[in-house]
Every structure is written in C-alpha cells, then in structure tokens.
Amino acid sequence: MREPDTGLFVDGTWAEGPGRLPVADKYTGEVIAELHVPGPGQVDAAIASAARAGEPLPSGERAAILRRAARLLDEERDTVLARYVAETGFTPADATTELDRTLLIFELCAQEALRLTGEMVPVQAAAGHDDSICFTMRVPVGVVAAITPFNAPLSTVAHKIAPALAAGNAVVLKPAEQTPLCSIVIVRSLLEAGLPERLVQLLPGPGETVGDQLVRHPDVRYITFTGSTEVGRHIRAVSGLARTQLELGSNSPTLLWRDADLEHALPLIVRAGYRKAGQVCTSVQRLLVHEAIADEVTSRLTALVHGIPYGDPRAPGTQVGPLISTAAAQRAETLVGDAVGHGSRLLTGGTRAGAVIAPALLAGLPENALLASEEAFAPVLAIAPIGSIDEAARMANAGRYGLQAGVFCQDLDVAFTFTRRLEMGGVIINDTSSCHPDPMPYGGVKDSGQGVEGPGYAVPDMTESRTILIRHRPPSPD
Numbered sequence: 001m002r003e004p005d006t007g008l009f010v011d012g013t014w015a016e017g018p019g020r021l022p023v024a025d026k027y028t029g030e031v032i033a034e035l036h037v038p039g040p041g042q043v044d045a046a047i048a049s050a051a052r053a054g055e056p057l058p059s060g061e062r063a064a065i066l067r068r069a070a071r072l073l074d075e076e077r078d079t080v081l082a083r084y085v086a087e088t089g090f091t092p093a094d095a096t097t098e099l100d101r102t103l104l105i106f107e108l109c110a111q112e113a114l115r116l117t118g119e120m121v122p123v124q125a126a127a128g129h130d131d132s133i134c135f136t137m138r139v140p141v142g143v144v145a146a147i148t149p150f151n152a153p154l155s156t157v158a159h160k161i162a163p164a165l166a167a168g169n170a171v172v173l174k175p176a177e178q179t180p181l182c183s184i185v186i187v188r189s190l191l192e193a194g195l196p197e198r199l200v201q202l203l204p205g206p207g208e209t210v211g212d213q214l215v216r217h218p219d220v221r222y223i224t225f226t227g228s229t230e231v232g233r234h235i236r237a238v239s240g241l242a243r244t245q246l247e248l249g250s251n252s253p254t255l256l257w258r259d260a261d262l263e264h265a266l267p268l269i270v271r272a273g274y275r276k277a278g279q280v281c282t283s284v285q286r287l288l289v290h291e292a293i294a295d296e297v298t299s300r301l302t303a304l305v306h307g308i309p310y311g312d313p314r315a316p317g318t319q320v321g322p323l324i325s326t327a328a329a330q331r332a333e334t335l336v337g338d339a340v341g342h343g344s345r346l347l348t349g350g351t352r353a354g355a356v357i358a359p360a361l362l363a364g365l366p367e368n369a370l371l372a373s374e375e376a377f378a379p380v381l382a383i384a385p386i387g388s389i390d391e392a393a394r395m396a397n398a399g400r401y402g403l404q405a406g407v408f409c410q411d412l413d414v415a416f417t418f419t420r421r422l423e424m425g426g427v428i429i430n431d432t433s434s435c436h437p438d439p440m441p442y443g444g445v446k447d448s449g450q451g452v453e454g455p456g457y458a459v460p461d462m463t464e465s466r467t468i469l470i471r472h473r474p475p476s477p478d
C-alpha cells in the first residue's frame with residue numbers, strides 16, 4: 001500500500017515540498033509512504049490561505065459537510081483501517097474502535113454547529129438602558145492550528161478539526177510525523193464532502209520545524225494541541241496571544257477499593273492498561289489496590305496479563321502490538337528495570353524484542369521509582385497497595401500530572417470522597433482512568449493540560465464572543 005497523494009495540501013492543491021517524510025509500517029519496518037514536507041514559504045502560504053478563507057459557511061452547511069465526510073470515511077472503512085494498523089502498529093480492533101469514535105465525533109460536532117448560539121444580556125439593569133437590547137453572538141476565531149500526537153491519528157485529529165470547522169473556522173493541521181497517513185484520508189473526505197479548499201490545509205513534517213513555525217505565526221488565533229507536556233509548555237511560551245487548548249501527558253492511576261467488584265473491574269483494567277500497547281494518555285499505569293484485596297488482585301491480574309497475546313498486530317487474537325519505535329520500547333524497558341531496581345517485583349512480561357514489549361505487570365511499586373511519577377506510554381502496569389482513603393488520595397495525586405483517575409468502589413460515600421480529593425480533570429467511578437465517552441468534557445489539570453475537548457465544549461471555545469447592543473432611540477442628553 002503506497003500513499004497516492006503527497007500528503008501536503010496547501011491553498012487548495014496537493015503540493016510538492018522540498019523535504020520528504022518516509023512513513024514506516026510499525027511492525028514490519030517497511031516504508032509504506034513518502035510524504036512531502038513543506039518549506040517555510042509553504043507553511044506561511046497555508047496560513048495565509050486559511051486566513052483568506054472568507055465569510056464563514058452557514059452553520060447548516062458546516063453540519064452537512066461534516067456528516068457527509070463521516071459517511072465517506074465509513075465507506076472507505078477497509079482502506080482507513082489498513083492504513084491505521086500499518087502506521088501505528090495497533091491492532092485492527094483498536095483501529096475499528098477509533099474509526100467508530102471518529103464518525104461519532106464528526107456527528108456530534110455537526111450537531112454543535114447547529115446549536116451554536118450566544119445569549120441575551122439583561123442590560124436594562126444599567127441606568128439609561130431601559131430600551132436597549134443586548135445580546136452576544138459566537139463568531140469564528142479565524143485560523144485554528146491543530147497539532148496531534150502519534151497515538152490517535154483518527155480520533156484525536158477528529159477532536160481537533162471537526163470542532164474547528166463546526167465553529168466556522170479554517171484549520172491548519174500538522175499531524176504527528178510517525179502517523180500522518182490517516183490525516184490524509186480525513187482531509188480528502190472533507191474535500192469530497194464539499195468543504196471549500198481554503199478551510200483545510202495539511203502540513204506533514206517535523207514538529208520542531210513545521211509545527212514550531214505554525215504555533216509562532218501571528219495569524220494563528222487558536223492552537224489545539226495534544227501531545228507531551230514538554231511540547232505543550234513550549235507552545236504556551238512561543239504562541240503569543242493565541243488561545244490554546246492543551247491535552248498533555250499523564251501517568252493515570254486507577255483505584256480498587258476493598259469492596260470493588262473484581263469480576264467487573266479486572267477485565268476493564270487489563271484492557272485499559274494494555275490496549276494500543278499502553279500508548280494512551282489515560283492508560284492505567286498505576287493500580288492502587290486496597291491492601292485487603294491486594295493478594296487476590298495480584299494473582300488474578302498476573303494470570304490475565306500473562307495470557308495477553310502480543311506481537312504481530314495483524315495476527316488473529318493479538319491484543320498488544322509493537323510500540324511506536326524501538327527507542328520507545330527501550331525506554332519502557334528502562335522504566336521496568338528502574339522499578340525492579342527500587343524493589344518492585346516483576347510478575348510477568350517486560351522482555352523486549354525490537355519495538356515489542358511483552359505486557360508487563362509489577363507489584364509493590366515504590367514511590368521513588370520512575371514509574372510512580374513519569375509517564376510510561378507502554379504496556380506496563382504497576383500495582384501499589386493502599387491502606388486508607390488518605391493514603392490512596394496522596395499517592396494518586398503525587399507528581400505533576402492530573403488527567404483522569406478511575407475508582408472501583410461500591411460504597412457511595414467513599415466514591416464521593418474520592419471525587420472531591422483527587423486532583424484530576426476527570427474522576428471515573430466504577431470504570432478505569434481510560435473511560436472516555438466522546439461527548440464528555442475531557443482535559444487535565446496540573447501538567448496534564450488546560451482546557452477541555454468534547455464537541456459541546458470545544459466548538460464554543462473555538463469561537464469568540466461578539467457583543468451587540470441596540471438602542472431603540474438615541475440616549476437622552478441628560
């Protein structure tokens with residue numbers, strides 16, 4: 001499968017650029033596409049084209065285009081899934097889940113386009129405004145820059161560009177270097193669905209050059225970014241007055257209280273710890289287990305994790321494919337070694353062959369191990385015992401991240417205590433930290449980010465408020 005387009009879409013043309021970006025199959029290593037990387041002049045041209053896009057489309061048309069694009073993506077399902085599996089190394093099951101989520105995100109954004117509205121302002125309270133009418137309108141911000149990570153090349157791209165377009169903006173998309181192919185299919189579907197060409201520009205290429213130029217550009221009015229905390233912090237530092245929405249790193253905890261329903265919880269935890277080879281920002285990395293059930297949980301989880309089929313993502317039954325690169329797998333191996341060096345017990349997995357890591361489970365995670373504070377982004381889950389609510393909250397809140405936490409607990413009083421005590425953007429009761437239905441507001445606190453995704457929140461956020469005040473008659477001179 002070779003990519004027919006250059007992947008570089010600037011000012012209405014699939015253009016050629018001075019650089020090349022080879023894209024490899026993450027399991028076989030075969031180069032499956034070579035995209036064109038824009039030069040600085042083309043990055044400027046893309047932003048200028050987006051800025052000249054003209055009057056926003058009527059909301060009904062925006063909604064119709066998003067819905068048609070989703071239909072076209074669905075019709076191309078087999079091609080999209082094959083491309084996704086090749087460029088990510090994730091399994092076909094992971095690919096299917098993400099494509100289905102993408103279609104839903106497009107539909108939800110279409111609905112938001114139709115209900116986007118301002119509000120009436122009761123200015124009559126101010127002296128001299130008995131006859132005034134005041135209201136606000138939501139107007140597009142203009143040019144939105146969307147920068148996405150490697151680990152969700154369909155749904156995260158959808159969570160950026162669909163709300164931007166639903167809100168009436170033009171969007172310049174810079175997908176991750178390692179997984180840019182799905183973005184091409186999405187952009188092509190939007191164009192075939194009738195999106196005017198200037199409203200979308202696609203710039204494959206390195207973050208340090210193409211992405212950096214984009215986020216520094218004064219005509220970019222809003223930056224929607226998902227990726228590491230380090231790059232997010234850099235974007236805040238260089239982007240001037242552009243508004244930002246930043247979805248950043250995490251090392252998410254999930255808590256099993258002593259009354260947790262383990263039949264229900266353990267399969268969910270295994271799925272949320274290891275799907276996409278653990279390369280999900282909300283993956284269960286730290287499992288805080290009440291000491292009363294720690295032995296039972298440890299032995300049951302060891303059996304479950306030991307049995308996870310891993311390796312070739314296309315082989316029937318495989319649940320864990322390779323990591324995005326051998327370097328990422330080596331880093332994971334180092335984190336496991338560090339935890340063991342600090343006294344943790346490796347219960348299963350943790351061995352590496354190239355970019356593949358055998359699903360790893362550790363017990364007795366000490367608080368000074370790197371896995372307790374850093375993000376692994378790998379199929380690695382570490383158990384730590386907790387004895388009280390205070391201890392559980394202190395350990396869950398330790399460190400710089402605060403994206404989401406899961407709490408399995410039947411006692412409502414304990415559950416509500418955790419909702420108050422956990423310093424997270426989201427607390428999920430009776431599911432894992434990775435539970436993320438797309439309509440919900442989703443975003444982190446602390447070093448996990450700022451602002452929230454979710455169509456109902458992102459679409460209005462990608463607009464500006466314009467205040468209109470109408471006087472029925474000129475104000476009296478006194």
Ligand code: NAP
Nearest residue numbers: 148149150176177206207211212227228231247248249281
């Ligand atoms: P990353 O290295 O931060 O890259 C993210 C994007 O930023 C890529 O497109 C990258 O381009 C670009 N970039 C790099 N340097 C840049 C710069 N100076 N200016 C502008 N853009 C720049 O992250 P990743 O490794 O792809 O993804 C993993 C990270 O994403 C993890 O930390 C994970 O937790 C986080 N994540 C968070 C969420 C969430 O919702 N909170 C969801 C998913 C992932 P290149 O590809 O060329 O490097």
